[in-house]
Amino acid sequence: MKNYLFNLFKTTQISLPYLKEADIIFTVPVQKDHGDYATNVSMILAKKLKRKPLEIANEICTNLKYDDRIIEKIEIAGPGFINFYFTSSFNSLIIKEVIEKKEIFGKWQKYSGKKAMVEFISANPTGPLTVGHGRNAVVGDTVANLLEWIGYTVDREYYFNNAGRQMRVLGDSVKLRYLELLGETIQFPDDYYQGAYIKEIAAKLKKENGDRLVNEDAEGIFKQAAEKEIFADIMTTMKRIQINMKNFYNEHVLYEEGKIKSLLELFKVKNLSYEKENAVWLKLSELGNEQDKVIVKSSGEPTYRLPDIAYHITKYERGYDIMIDLFGSDHNATYPDVLAGLRALGYDESKVKVLIHQFVTIMEKGEVVKMSTRKANYITLDELIDEVGSDVVRYFFNMRSITSHLNFDLDLAKKQSDENPVFYLQYAHARIASVLRMTKDEGLVPSLDDLNLLATKEEQNVLKKLYEFPDVVLYAAENYETHRVCIYLEEIAALFHRFYTECRIIGSDKRLAQARIALCVAVQVVLRNGLSILGVNAPEKM
């Protein structure tokens, strides 16, 4: 539909050259009686041409040479909108396209040949993934899916650090619990890791080694065992929600390959850093940021900024056209420094897209559960999956704009899963599968021969919505907004149910029945495609 309009306006440019001067946009009007698509081009041109919008709209309309088998009518309305009404027989042709393209309906070639990296989760192995990581994990994976749908080749990468203070505390925490199990009286500091998993790791060490480890360094076997166990856990959790990371990038590699050292040297040579009070500072205030920041502490240990910049440089070196970083809002102060460092070294920072998602609030028994990895009172992603399943987890994390806080009512998700919109979508899909099984037994098959019979309001509404799917995918992908897909799917499922309530298949004239079955198939394809973007199953039966 949209394509036809774009082409129509392009040919009209010959007779009305001023059409080239405006960005022509077609939108689906909120009001159904305002047509299938509308454009505000005459209002935009009114200012440039200093003429009345209605007058311009009239002129455009008389010059549009359209095919009346495709467009039923064109109207001018309100202050100068041009509304387009398509013929019902043209609308029905979308079914043919959907059924022919099937699992690739909605895909684009627009960015084919381009490489993208999505870096997400990137949690250090200090504990199991929490619900907050869950949002990051699901959104990151879905953004990656969306980019694949518009043509990108996408790598998913997990960046982590198994050195540093946090990990030392982790090793100490495990050793203390180990000593405790051996009967020693210990003082367990408040700022150590309190979770039960620490005790489990300590217990495992005791079982395997008895008391032989009492004189071992906490940074040795204790830290290593903890990291191994925790990472195994994280991997299992990711697998449960269908996340396949391509790479795990260990910050340590940057040191091994000398990238930290050479970057530090580069900053010095370029006069972008200086020494003060035994520390090395990056001249961020000269690069447009608020203040200079330390990149090497007086202890000689770099702060996260140096490896983060070095890490991003490897992304450029690996040839990505676009690099997505997905962080929780608690990290929103870190990326401006990294971007400034990259900019100073001449890298095109517009290739890095930083997405910040807001917190997840867990509600349980009407109360907010405060969460901290250190403290014992947090809900793990694994527990959440146990309670509600992978499909609900993935759908819920995808269904809200990442700029908003996500309110996750655990009680609701636990006990009343049939209230969840994900079931509404899966039900629509399963219902169609059932219809197809049943009609097949009646000797009816989908047919594209008489699609023009699909003329009722309910049928037409579904058809027009089918046309929108590729646009929704493109918009969602280019704006990294996974929730758009959810909104669309809920809309088309609702339109389908309405159609199905009003329009009978068995008992109708055979040609009409078979056209309606074809409509069902098309809706099913789109539901399945949309759900696959989200990583949610589309069941044949429920």
Place this chain on the structure above:
RNA sequence: GCCCCCAUAGCUCAGUGGAUUAGAGCAAUGGCCUCCGGAGCCAUGUGCGUAGGUUCGAGUCCUACUGGGGGUACCA
């Protein structure tokens, strides 16, 4: 103090500068199966935090304010 995000119906949230009429789900009330899946459909809504500004046109953009969340380390 400064920086980022948010404020829309009882609750959870959509809303891509457009149309005298701002939508959905949940909750609530009342309808709809002699009929293909009732996990469905239909009906019922005193709502855009406050005050200015830009614009032909503002929930959407700008400024200030109020309220909430997150930051502002030689933690990440």
